[in-house]
Amino acid sequence: MWNAVKSIFLALCLLAPQLASAEDILLTLRLADESEHTFTRTDLKNLQKREFSTKTLWTEGEVHFVGVSLSTLLSEFEVVGGAIKAQAANDYAIEIPVSDATKQGPMIAYLLNGKEMSQRDKGPLCIVYPYDANVKYQSEVYYARSIWQLDRIAIQN
Numbered sequence: 001m002w003n004a005v006k007s008i009f010l011a012l013c014l015l016a017p018q019l020a021s022a023e024d025i026l027l028t029l030r031l032a033d034e035s036e037h038t039f040t041r042t043d044l045k046n047l048q049k050r051e052f053s054t055k056t057l058w059t060e061g062e063v064h065f066v067g068v069s070l071s072t073l074l075s076e077f078e079v080v081g082g083a084i085k086a087q088a089a090n091d092y093a094i095e096i097p098v099s100d101a102t103k104q105g106p107m108i109a110y111l112l113n114g115k116e117m118s119q120r121d122k123g124p125l126c127i128v129y130p131y132d133a134n135v136k137y138q139s140e141v142y143y144a145r146s147i148w149q150l151d152r153i154a155i156q157n
């Protein structure tokens, strides 16, 4: 009996990291020193969670986003100044000043109304600003920074 329990436990221990590494990489972060850090959905979920509801240009009515504050991600890597270049799967790219990444600023969203966003649905990741909470975000500059299908962030020197 104990042997069976032990072997199951051992099997789970051996399997768990493999299952985790089989997960898709959703985001690659390239630092100024050219090192690259990858994030799966689980990695993103393990970072401090942020959420807000807002209307957007591209959704009907108010929607609820869950994700990681850009400020949380950047402070994790001690990025304090300059700009980031955010790139999408469709090769759209936009520069975002690191000064945008305040606590009440943009987030990298991974859930929309509680659901994962499909690529068709502008997912799986997008940068969204709390447009309704701050009218300054209701402008073309911030809409252009609201990159959907985000898959890559490079820290500019």
Ligand SMILES: Nc1nc2c(c(=O)[nH]1)N[C@H]1C(S)=C(S)[C@@H](COP(=O)(O)O)O[C@H]1N2
Binding pocket: 057, 058, 088, 089, 090, 092, 140, 143, 144, 145, 146, 147, 148, 149, 150
């Ligand atoms: N991946 C991706 N994100 C993007 C864009 C794009 O072309 N591709 N356009 C940007 C611009 S210029 C605006 S105004 C907003 C809204 O664009 P939409 O109205 O085409 O959805 O998304 C931004 N995010």
Ligand SMILES: [Mo]
Binding pocket: 140, 143, 144
């Ligand atoms: Mo735009």
